[in-house]
Amino acid sequence: MPGMEPTGHYWFDLGKFLQDKDRKPVLVNQYHVKQSKELDDNNPSKNDRKDPKVIAGLIKDGRFTYPYLPEGVYAELRSASNLKFQTQEELTRILNRIAR
Structure with a gap:
């Protein structure tokens, strides 16, 4: 094991x-x-x-x-969810730069 x-x-x-x-x-x-x-x-x-x-x-x-450890469509969903969070953080970062 x-x-x-x-x-x-x-x-x-x-x-x-x-x-x-x-x-x-x-x-x-x-x-x-x-x-x-x-x-x-x-x-x-x-x-x-x-x-x-x-x-x-x-x-x-x-x-x-x-x-x-997810497999198949569940692994893809986890990857998509992580990508969504990263994109949201990046968007917030860009909006803050614009505001400054």
């Missing part, structure tokens, strides 16, 4: 790839990773050596969620 910590948009491509290969990727909450890490060694430092162990432990304990 492939698991990851969803930091930003970086996990989308890997999650989609795994989903296309009939694997079920799972996500663990970043806050839970941080809190669990501090429980293990009482050291709040974040490094790449501790994270995989903590993430694997959370997945083993069943503390994960399945991501929703």
Whole structure:
């Protein structure tokens, strides 16, 4: 069961790839990773050596969620919605420039 910590948009491509290969990727909450890490060694430092162990432990304990990665028309709707919001922001920016 492939698991990851969803930091930003970086996990989308890997999650989609795994989903296309009939694997079920799972996500663990970043806050839970941080809190669990501090429980293990009482050291709040974040490094790449501790994270995989903590993430694997959370997945083993069943503390994960399945991501929703839309396909087909639903993915197109999500893209169109994001494009609409970006266009609205750009229009507001242009109108503010004109007003100034």
